[in-house]
Amino acid sequence: MGEKINRREIPSVTKLVGHRVGKELIQEFGRQEFLLECRKTLESIRNNSEDYWGVLIPENILEKIKRNLNRKSTKKLKPVINCTGTILHTNLGRAPLSMEVGEVLKNISVGYSNLEFDLETGQRGTRTAGIEEQLNTLLGVEDCAIVNNNAAAVLLVLMTMAKGKEVIISRGQLVEIGGSFRIPEIMEQSGSILREVGATNKVHLKDYENAITENTCAIMRVHPSNYRVTGFTKEVSLAELRELSIKYKIPLIDDLGSGTIVELDKWGVYDEPTVNQSVKIGGDIVTFSGDKLLGGPQCGIIVGKREYIQKIKKHPLMRALRCDKLVLTALQYTLEMYKQDRFTKIPLYKFLERNTVELHRLAKDITKEIPQGTYEIQEDYAYVGGGALPTQEIPTVIIKFKGDYSAKKLSQAFREQEKPIIGRINQDQFILDLKAVFEEDVPYIQRITTKIWGDING
Numbered sequence: 266m267g268e269k270i271n272r273r274e275i276p277s278v279t280k281l282v283g284h285r286v287g288k289e290l291i292q293e294f295g296r297q298e299f300l301l302e303c304r305k306t307l308e309s310i311r312n313n314s315e316d317y318w319g320v321l322i323p324e325n326i327l328e329k330i331k332r333n334l335n336r337k338s339t340k341k342l343k344p345v346i347n348c349t350g351t352i353l354h355t356n357l358g359r360a361p362l363s364m365e366v367g368e369v370l371k372n373i374s375v376g377y378s379n380l381e382f383d384l385e386t387g388q389r390g391t392r393t394a395g396i397e398e399q400l401n402t403l404l405g406v407e408d409c410a411i412v413n414n415n416a417a418a419v420l421l422v423l424m425t426m427a428k429g430k431e432v433i434i435s436r437g438q439l440v441e442i443g444g445s446f447r448i449p450e451i452m453e454q455s456g457s458i459l460r461e462v463g464a465t466n467k468v469h470l471k472d473y474e475n476a477i478t479e480n481t482c483a484i485m486r487v488h489p490s491n492y493r494v495t496g497f498t499k500e501v502s503l504a505e506l507r508e509l510s511i512k513y514k515i516p517l518i519d520d521l522g523s524g525t526i527v528e529l530d531k532w533g534v535y536d537e538p539t540v541n542q543s544v545k546i547g548g549d550i551v552t553f554s555g556d557k558l559l560g561g562p563q564c565g566i567i568v569g570k571r572e573y574i575q576k577i578k579k580h581p582l583m584r585a586l587r588c589d590k591l592v593l594t595a596l597q598y599t600l601e602m603y604k605q606d607r608f609t610k611i612p613l614y615k616f617l618e619r620n621t622v623e624l625h626r627l628a629k630d631i632t633k634e635i636p637q638g639t640y641e642i643q644e645d646y647a648y649v650g651g652g653a654l655p656t657q658e659i660p661t662v663i664i665k666f667k668g669d670y671s672a673k674k675l676s677q678a679f680r681e682q683e684k685p686i687i688g689r690i691n692q693d694q695f696i697l698d699l700k701a702v703f704e705e706d707v708p709y710i711q712r713i714t715t716k717i718w719g720d721i722n723g
């Protein structure tokens with residue numbers, strides 16, 4: 266054990282504040298944050314004095330404070346660069362909004378808006394009237410409601426339509442989406458009774474029909490989103506379920522998950538049902554997310570028959586699940602882009618549309634200052650992500666780094682940058698996938714790549 270330090274040797278807060286480094290840290294992190302960290306650090310020196318024996322000069326203490334402040338700041342939300350090859354990355358904020366939506370958001374967020382004010386009459390207005398009208402026209406539906414996310418949408422629909430009653434659903438569709446959202450658990454929460462039919466891999470129309478009793482209040486279909494059953498399988502199509510629902514006068518609920526409005530075949534993405542198809546075939550109620558494949562903000566959209574939507578909107582939980590003005594603004598202006606046929610400016614579609622020739626160009630740009638032979642540019646497959654289309658591979662171009670250094674270390678070095686670059690590791694090699702990289706970020710990635718390459722080889 267070291268000797269106890271003389272308390273008088275510990276620099277005062279005033280001294281640290283007045284120090285050149287202290288001033289810089291105040292500039293960067295704010296006075297309050299800095300002072301908080303100063304007091305904490307000095308306190309810990311007093312309590313564990315032997316660790317600091319002999320190093321009690323302000324420079325060393327400020328260095329430690331700086332490290333703590335930096336570590337804290339990685340916990341703050343901030344922009345990162347997505348080089349994972351998954352366009353709608355659940356851990357990276359799913360869908361980026363389009364630049365023009367971002368501009369509107371900026372204006373709306375720092376000032377007042379007509380959120381609940383009717384500019385024509387000068388009276389109180391409803392916050393979602395305009396946007397609902399827009400959605401109804403765009404999707405050809407009778408009515409709609411907007412809530413915080415699709416999980417909330419499903420919960421609200423079931424609470425309104427199925428509390429205390431039975432909902433028929435195929436065993437193969439009792440899915441878990443993203444950890445905490447499980448269809449059986451949501452049903453339980455809503456107070457509805459799960460009536461599962463069929464086997465995991467196969468379900469027939471007669472399974473549904475046999476399960477109908479006077480206590481049945483809905484037939485539900487859930488898009489399996491993040492997994493696929495292949496091989497010896499059978500599902501009942503929405504059209505068949507529709508016939509059944511008409512025959513027995515039972516509403517049909519379709520949880521689509523992703524809100525695809527346009528067909529994706531053109532970009533090599535197949536078999537994803539669109540909202541319009543689902544609505545046309547006749548889900549009485551269709552639920553989907555505002556960001557997964559729609560490219561708007563995260564929210565839950567419920568569309569369908571007016572009689573049900575009206576009930577849903579009157580449910581007491583509606584108020585608790587409603588969206589704030591920023592989400593509504595982002596959704597409204599994203600929908601506008603579809604209406605005016607400008608949706609390919611939404612990042613998701615921009616990325617889908619970019620071909621491998623362009624991606625090769627970006628890869629060349631990024632690697633232009635690192636020596637040949639230390640990396641490889643290759644074509645590979647990327648994914649749409651966001652729990653959608655798990656098996657659909659879309660073409661991409663990747664940069665693979667060769668050498669003796671560990672992929673983990675390299676990955677960390679890219680992550681530790683001011684604007685962190687998140688790549689992926691495959692077979693112990695670090696990879697930058699360019700599928701979901703914004704063109705504007707390419708010069709930055711080039712600079713960082715060159716710098717890191719220099720550090721590890723220098």
Ligand SMILES: *Cc1c(COP(=O)(O)O)cnc(C)c1O
Pocket residue numbers: 414415416417419442443446487488489490491520521522523554555557563564565652
């Ligand atoms: C993603 C998804 C949900 C949950 O949507 P969130 O917007 O993440 O709440 C529910 N159902 C299906 C089928 C999904 O794919």
